[in-house]
Amino acid sequence: xxxxxxxxxxxKKPGESLKISCKGSGYSFTSYWIGWVRQMPxxxxxxxxIIYPGDSDTRYSPSFQGQVTISADKSISTAYLQWSSxxxxxxxxxxxxxxxIRDLRFVGAFDIWGQGTMxxxxx
Amino acid sequence: SxxxxxxxxxxxxxxxxxxxxCSADALPKQYxxxxxxxxxxxxxxxxxxxxxxxxxxxxRFSGSSSGTTVTLTISGxxxxxxADYYCQSADSSGTSWVFGGGTxxxxx
Numbered sequence: 001x002x003x004x005x006x007x008x009x010x011x012k013k014p015g016e017s018l019k020i021s022c023k024g025s026g027y028s029f030t031s032y033w034i035g036w037v038r039q040m041p042x043x044x045x046x047x048x049x050i051i052y053p054g055d056s057d058t059r060y061s062p063s064f065q066g067q068v069t070i071s072a073d074k075s076i077s078t079a080y081l082q083w084s085s086x087x088x089x090x091x092x093x094x095x096x097x098x099x100x101i102r103d104l105r106f107v108g109a110f111d112i113w114g115q116g117t118m119x120x121x122x123x
Numbered sequence: 124s125x126x127x128x129x130x131x132x133x134x135x136x137x138x139x140x141x142x143x144x145c146s147a148d149a150l151p152k153q154y155x156x157x158x159x160x161x162x163x164x165x166x167x168x169x170x171x172x173x174x175x176x177x178x179x180x181x182x183r184f185s186g187s188s189s190g191t192t193v194t195l196t197i198s199g200x201x202x203x204x205x206a207d208y209y210c211q212s213a214d215s216s217g218t219s220w221v222f223g224g225g226t227x228x229x230x231x
Contacts, residue, residue, distance in 0.1 A: 035220065044225035045158075045166065045209050059218055062124050095165055106171050108213070109156045113165040 022096030
């Protein structure tokens with residue numbers, strides 16, 4: 001079964017660092033882009049950035065450039081999203097999503113989604 | 124920054140047709156994709172490349188494109204279609220993705 005499984009919920013304090021993960025299985029992890037999407041409580045989806053695990057080519061939304069770091073370890077089929085210093089405004093659900101994994105015709109579409117990781121930042 | 128514009132809400136009665144629009148300058152040059160998100164769940168792809176429907180998505184879901192606007196149409200709306208719907212596309216360079224603000228579909 002093709003799936004993306006994310007790490008569990010996190011509760012952190014402002015200023016702390018955090019790295020959440022997204023593990024792919026059931027497909028060739030290095031051959032498809034993996035994106036990260038933020039959803040703040042009660043709000044819409046926001047595209048944060050994307051990585052191609054095969055060569056670690058990474059692109060960021062201008063809104064998130066410099067605020068987070070996206071990386072991948074292809075040896076363990078896992079993508080990461082990390083913060084060096086969290087803020088209360090980082091409180092949100094974070095989804096990873098793969099592009100065109102189920103069908104090559106879906107290229108550009110996020111067709112496989114992780115279950116989401118809830119990050120709560122509070123003092 | 125590049126933006127996709129959707130109406131915040133659309134309301135229809137069961138059996139009627141719902142149309143949700145998404146507008147942006149680059150849409151004539153870039154494909155659009157549509158997602159359905161129900162409370163507490165991850166989004167699900169319902170339309171890709173403007174008008175194609177993935178297997179497993181009911182035939183009542185369709186997509187179309189005209190100029191700078193793409194439209195998601197749900198024919199014969201059912202109560203289970205009540206959800207938030209998001210369009211997604213790329214900017215004119217094709218290197219940056221963006222989601223629309225989302226449309227809450229209410230089935231009266």
